[in-house]
Amino acid sequence: MDDLKTGLEGLFQTFIDLTSKLVLPDWNDVVTLLLPLALLLGLVAPVLTILVLYWAYQTAKRPRFRVRPVETAPVAVSRDEAGEAIVPANVPYCSRDGLLYPARTAKCSACGDELTVRCPVDGTLRTTRLETCGACGTRYVLGAADTALTVRRVGGPPEGGAAVA
Ligand SMILES: [Zn+2]
Numbered sequence: 001m002d003d004l005k006t007g008l009e010g011l012f013q014t015f016i017d018l019t020s021k022l023v024l025p026d027w028n029d030v031v032t033l034l035l036p037l038a039l040l041l042g043l044v045a046p047v048l049t050i051l052v053l054y055w056a057y058q059t060a061k062r063p064r065f066r067v068r069p070v071e072t073a074p075v076a077v078s079r080d081e082a083g084e085a086i087v088p089a090n091v092p093y094c095s096r097d098g099l100l101y102p103a104r105t106a107k108c109s110a111c112g113d114e115l116t117v118r119c120p121v122d123g124t125l126r127t128t129r130l131e132t133c134g135a136c137g138t139r140y141v142l143g144a145a146d147t148a149l150t151v152r153r154v155g156g157p158p159e160g161g162a163a164v165a
């Protein structure tokens with residue numbers, strides 16, 4: 001009987017020991033684990049906060065994009081084999097920079113020169129301020145219509161014509 005009692009007590013004691021080990025953590029281990037973590041958080045958190053604040057500050061400080069009409073962006077003029085600029089009629093053009101501007105543009109944004117347009121009738125160049133060609137009197141108000149870009153198809157196949165095979 002005594003043997004059994006001692007055995008039970010021993011078992012119980014072992015159980016208690018195990019439980020206490022499981023429930024009560026070793027505080028030294030916990031501090032060793034948590035201290036670097038706490039230090040890391042204490043260092044990283046302020047740095048992150050500063051970064052976020054700095055980013056917000058930069059975002060707030062950055063000036064809003066000035067609303068510039070898209071159509072003021074010039075495009076480089078195309079050139080033929082001889083290197084001569086192919087200036088379409090009624091398109092504002094800067095000969096100094098070889099830039100074509102959308103309609104209603106009067107000055108070159110690169111050099112500040114007044115832009116010129118070519119008369120669709122006789123090819124005369126004139127400043128964009130003049131709406132009428134000095135040579136032939138053709139009047140064209142820049143940007144008034146997109147007629148300059150309209151290409152009329154000439155010489156299409158006749159309607160109902162037999163296909164040439
Ligand atoms: Zn220019």
Ligand SMILES: [Zn+2]
Pocket residue numbers: 119120121122123124133134135136137138
């Ligand atoms: Zn003309």
